[in-house]
Amino acid sequence: MPVCHVGWGISWYINGLLIPVINVVRGKTYTFVVEGGHDSEVAAKYHPFYITDDPIGGYIYKTQEERKNITIFAGASQAKDGTVIPTGTGRLCNWTPTGDKEADDFESFGAYQRTLQLKCDQGEPGVIQWTPDENTPDTVYYQCFSHRHLGWKINVLDACDEEGGASELRPVAVRDPAHILDGFEIGSDVDIDGGASTIQETRRALHL
Structure with a gap:
């Protein structure tokens, strides 16, 4: 039977x-x-983005034993006291329905999606940079740090068709985020691969 x-x-x-x-x-x-939101006091408006080998997400809910078997590749850093801090945060933007029709009343998801309007809170987006390498598994996942099952799969390839498709993210150069990690050092309680950035810029890619 399929798993729900x-x-x-x-x-x-x-x-x-x-x-x-x-x-x-x-x-x-x-x-x-x-x-995905940056107000940690309001759970419904706080969805830090991170990349991991965990297909479920919701790292904040993992036990210490579960965390030992999870790698975070981007979107978190670790403080000197061992606390894992999500860094993939920015203002909250939601695709919001307009009109009176329910989603099930549309002939297709595409027709429904064309009626949605993007609404954003005040503030700036966050930015995460990630460079997969030879040690990155063939399959990883983008997830929400504070909720389970919000994301999906990333295929990590050695090469790809240069034309790409709608689901291929094109590389973009931004300034070096290394200074963001000043004051942090990676501990042994969680495997965090590489640094995560909270550099601010104005382009949009990820919404809820």
Whole structure:
């Protein structure tokens, strides 16, 4: 029987697509512009983005034993006291229904999606940079740090068709985020591969 995963009823939009499978190429740097909320006091408006080998997400709910078997590749850093801090945060943007019709009343999801309007809170988006390498597994996942089952799959390839598709993220150059990690050092309680950035810029890629 198929497995049913119960989530929050919301998911990531990436480049205008609802939880697409993403293809990336090792050795290229990818920039994720994140608009999932930054108010940690309001759970419904706080969805830090991160990349991991965990297909479920919701790292904040993992036990210490579960965390030992999880790698975070981008979107978190670790403080000296061992606390794992999500860094993939920015203002909250939601694709919001307009009109009186229910989603089930449309002939297709595309028809429904064309009626949605993007609404954003005040503030700036967050930005995560990630460069998959030879040590990155062939399959990883983009997830929400504070909720389960909001994301989906990333295929990590050695090479890819240069023309790409709608679900391929094109590499974008931004300034070096290394200074963001000043004051942090990686500990042994969680495997965090590489640094995550909270550089601010104005392009949009990820919404809810």
